[in-house]
Amino acid sequence: MNKELCRCFNAIEANILKGLLHHQGINVQLMGETLQGAVGELPPDAAQVTVLVDSDDYQQALACYQQFQKQSSSPPWFCSKCQEHNEGSFDFCWRCGEPSADQ
Known part of the structure; x- marks a missing residue:
């Protein structure tokens, strides 16, 4: 069912x-x-x-x-490697592939 x-x-x-x-x-x-x-x-x-x-x-x-x-609903974040802005739903930077700090 x-x-x-x-x-x-x-x-x-x-x-x-x-x-x-x-x-x-x-x-x-x-x-x-x-x-x-x-x-x-x-x-x-x-x-x-x-x-x-x-x-x-x-x-x-x-x-x-x-x-x-x-x-x-995660907040946006900035990549520590390239400083690119990423949406909160991204686990990795869209530009350089660096993982978010939460990973």
Whole structure:
């Protein structure tokens, strides 16, 4: 039986999460992905994409999702090697490949 893990505001975010979960061996089903074409015509919550996982994988999927949220909300950082500005979701400098100080 499938269990709702979360709702994403767009198909891009849902598919990124799907890829991360799939990489962990978790099967994912997305519902509402086709409604993305109606954004602006439907209420915002009606066009969200629901991420479903098998109930047996729910705890593992939840841990992955929480890590995904944490990385998505990390503050921007400056590379100690080349001083380039990097988004918080980057673990490595996009310019020189130096890992962030958090690594």
